[in-house]
Amino acid sequence: MSAVLPELPSVFTPVVPLREAGDAMARAVALAPQHGAGSLAWVRSAARIEAAVVLEPEMTLAAARAALLAGASALGDALAAFGPPEVPLTFRWPDRVVVNGGEIGRVRIAWPDACAEDAIPDWIVVGAEARLMFPQGWEPGHGLGQTALQEEGWDLAEATAEELTAAWARHLMAGLAEWQRTDPAGGFRRLAERYLARLEKVEALDGKRGLDPATGDLMVDRDGARTRFPLTEALA
Template identity: 70%
Template sequence: MTTGLPDLPPVFGPIIPLREGGDALSRAVQLAPQHGAGTLAWVRSSARIEAAVVLEPELPLAAARPALFAAASALADALGAYGPAEVPITFRWPATIRVNGGAIGQARLASPPGTADQAVPDWLVVGIEARLAFPQGWEPGHGLQQAALREEGWTEEEIPAADLTAAWARHLMAGLAEWQQPGPRGGFSRLAERYLARLEAEPWMAGARRGLDPSSGALVLDRDGTRRSIPLTEALAESAA
């Protein structure tokens, strides 16, 4: 069975296509124990992009969670390469993807249930979902602060969903490799720099200098010498509620 995706590096496999309505993250989680790193599940759809990849981190779970930021940055890079240069692509803490001020999707993360923060997980799954088009009959203004890529300049004829999905996967692997690379051009600092460059300044940040904690992925706000830490785990729990 054809995967339906353009050619990808051999690090990816097996590649599992899902029908419309499938859940790529859940499918990748199901396959992770058996197939391991590089397993990629993706949804064939004309209305959305959805994909997930299995990773096998060497870091403890807490320090591996920033893979979520790599997944978000990879989608932003893929969209930026294919879409209109003048349309801003930003993040809302921790992993909402916004295009031209409207939310189009999010990055997602899953790990083995019960894994302690200081234990190295057997696997980690990162994924993304992004809206290509609104449902038929959708009225403008019905969903406040929501957007769809097709309405913002990403045309179906020039940029098929499969191409965007494959581009995300390639950018993800490049970003993860950069994270593992020592020196000034790599490492966690580079991952944080790329993510923070797109992170929207919200009122509760109040002009603070922002950073990411490499040991946990927490957002660190420094204001006049006073530091405040926003745990990534709490933010993910709130967004899932």
């Protein structure tokens, strides 16, 4: 394992990696008020990736919370680039990442406690986690409904924690830049398309699906009726 990440865009400032038991999300939240956008906390581990980055949005908290979905798409793209193309990688609304039917990781988001929904937060933190391998001694199937990249055919000699962490950060920044660079409606539409393309096709979400750019809520139209799945409620 290396204590250095592969080359990243200049917007990132990686901090000293945390040890195996570290919490990248908590570290990034602690850094956010003083260190600001681009601070990247990550865990140095052979068994999992865990990273979190500080962002400084220019939109209200209600709208900025959709950065969680950008984080999921970035994690999906980063993992898929190293894995067998025939193995399905999907999202379970709103924040779980699933490979071949088994949960493998998740994305997380945090913001200042006192920030109102219609206020622009000083910062938000988006984090990602994914399991590279099961702990030593676990038998296949031990984690019910869970899996690991190694179990699904990923080559961990290439898909190291460092490589995947850097790949996630690059994909995240590219997705956020596209969202902000283009007109708001068009940028969010592309973000939504990428996320929805991987969202699980389960009965409860069967229908024409979309994301509300004002809140990140999932909307499903079926039989002339619309059902809204609020992002805040799903995260809670």
